[in-house]
Amino acid sequence: MKEFIRPILMNRKAFIGFILLSIFILMATIGPMIVPLNLSSNFAERYKPPSFQHPYGTDYFGIDIFQQMVHGARSVVGLSVLASFFAVIIGAIIGIARGYIGGFVSKFLDTIITIFLVIPSFPALLIMAAIFADRSLNMITVALIIAMWLWAPLAKQISAQVFSIKSREFIETSKMLNLGTFYILFKDIMPLLLPYIFINFITQLKGAMEFSVGLMFLGLAKFDPTHWGVMLNYALYQAGALYTPRGFHYPIIIMIHIVLLIYGGILFAQGIEEIFNPKLRRYE
């Protein structure tokens, strides 16, 4: 653990990214336990500017925005992490299989990867969400749908890496020692791929965030009324909110949160990449 934390503290980008991500993760995990959520409308309090009582002000119905943001963080962070996790798992399995097995299986997997690369993700995702929209959706199904359109680039890169690792000498040695496919895959190849997969997991978070917020913003797959994408939709279109000067703070606050969360992820990913690949550090 100490070896993991130290380089993060040493690298400025990784450190700032780590702090930003930690704040949002805390907001998502213990936030809802500390901050109560009161969704009952109170028209006397509508569009209050930020104050001590309402740190982020109130919305059209007089509901506290801070409470909604904290409770929404759970599905925003949870959905992105899950979707990115699924995408990385699918991408790694298919990528390794394609790179390692060879022959007909490789050709077949290659075709599947190419198809998923060629079909543009966001429109496909919209249609998928519309297909399932009539059924009740939960976080896991939405995450799987998003992951389905995220994994392909990763699979392609991993298979290329496996392909180059496969022909190195130490793999030949393992093969000659008859150590078995399982051993070679998990003891020889996996340790070399893990840092790469981990960095990809964090980079995919950006795509997962954009996709999920975009989906919710269009009013698809709304399983949580406090998801930031749904809130952004309300902040703009609910009862002409766009045109009320008093509602100014509402969309701005949501946008700042979305951007800060993605920025934290990007910084952390860049920092981790520099830690694993010292060659990049020269350019700082």
Next chain:
Amino acid sequence: MKYILNRLIQVFIMTFLALTVVFFIVQSMPGDPAFGLAVSIAQTRNMSLEKALEIAHNIIGYNPKEPIILKYIKFLKNIFVGNFGYSTYFKTSVNEIIGKALPWTLFVISLATAFGFFAGTTLGALSAQKRGTFIDTFIATLFSIIQAIPAFVLAVFILFIGAVRLRLLPLGGAYPVEMTPGFYPGFILALIHHALGPLIATSIPQMASWGLAMRGNCSNIIEEDFVRFAKIRGLSDSVISQKYIRKNAILPLVASLAIGIGYMLGGHTLVEVIFNYPGIGYYFGQAISARDFGLLTGLFSLIVIGVVFATFITELLYAIIDPRVKAQ
């Protein structure tokens, strides 16, 4: 020549496979594709829903009892002859909608890409050459912050500030309704004015990603021996930066321009929806919310074909620019 022919056959197979996936995805959407049309027919002509449904099926050439394989063959045959289907929501052929919408999308995408590419590569190269100075830190930080802003969040922000608060930009449409389209200065100005919002929202993120790619490429090339030799030979800094660094760094990016434009066809959806800009993405959004299967399949097929051919062009460009690819 043989290389191109080979690639063309592959492109053909790829298009066919991708369209197959598109067809089956849309087919798995629940509900009768003609239902919306049937309801409106039943209301306007005052007849029973069953009868209206029959008429609606006739109009869009859809038979619910037809086996899926036959539907699939019909779909492929139609796409092959350039017939993208029928939109039940707008009650016209999809071809007509594409004819109306595609020019707007291409207009915005190509202008935004041109600007984003030019500004991004210039600033990215500058940043790499001034490595370690304030300019470099400033550009690199700015670009990575921009990367964290999803295009549609930027679009919402521009709409909110530019159109609603400051009233500088229009709230929707490609040109004012009261104007007749034509080639006169007033109309062209109005066109640009209406496209400004989507333009800014798409070109700024593009500028950041081209810029960061250019900065990375340049940083790698600066380290190369031939650049060091050029310095030793006493060549001026501007010659080195123009002919030795930028030219080499920009080549791979030029080739991927085509593929970028291909993907923009689909990635533009949210921006067009937010600005009510009547391009492909806007109609795609309409088709989603109205559950217009015909329009969805047609537009989605168009986007996929666009991406496949953009990828093909990209590979050809690579082969022309870099002779090593051809040799393989």
